[in-house]
Amino acid sequence: MSNNTLLEARLVSRTDKAVAVRTHALSKEFSGRLVLHSLDFRVDPGELVAVVGKSGCGKSTLLRLICGLEKPSSGWVEVDGERLNGLSRHARLMFQDAALLPWKSVKANVALAAPRKSLRDRVAEDALQHVGLRDRAQEWPSILSGGQRQRVALARALASDANLLLFDEPLGALDALTRLEMQALIERLWLERRFSAILVTHDVEEAAALADRILLMEGGRVTFQTTVSLERPRDRASAEFTALKEAILERILGRHA
């Protein structure tokens, strides 16, 4: 097998590497105030779970605990069957702000994430190809649009070898059309690479379009969850899709029976 073919195989066939996440009675308090209440949460390998809920209900705290940026007050997180102690080597967190280094080219920003130095250039180019930005590799991040910067952040996640992607409202600042494009891109990359993913979003339609399962968090607890079995790509105009969206919104707004 040539080097290139090997690299392709490494970049594209990831199914075997997707990891499971489990939280066990996971609680977090800040200054004596409990913001996560004994959460038992799971993501199966290769599953895309969306978490929705009002601002302040603990979504970002959950993601920070799962990638090891915060320590539990009690309970624990398991990733790939191992109890997490410090930063997770599997996880990559993506926020609204793509957080690119302004003094490095697009390609260098992506290359920095690649674990093996010798392959960095190729891995970065390949990851940029996957997000449709190969021809922007030499540019500065500052001249890219918000959507393009988020694509670079996605490329960085792909280059990093992470097999658990944690999305914290990454598309929140984008205009509606760019957001649709990015949702399609995330779905395509996920179908190709089958990483495990948690998508925190305030956009119920986004959750319904992308997730295998949707969880609703309220006050640090999961109060509702539903499996989404609609075929992909999802037909947003279908009656089933609309019904699902409405059911979740009703829950969030507390109007369910």
Ligand SMILES: Nc1ncnc2c1ncn2[C@@H]1O[C@H](COP(=O)(O)OP(=O)(O)O)[C@@H](O)[C@H]1O
């Ligand atoms: N580092 C922190 N120190 C103190 N309180 C925090 C900290 N991080 C989050 N909180 C509080 O925890 C609660 C949940 O926050 P967060 O997880 O950011 O919610 P969400 O992402 O759902 O909007 C909020 O009340 C927030 O103010």
Ligand SMILES: [Mg+2]
């Ligand atoms: Mg948040």
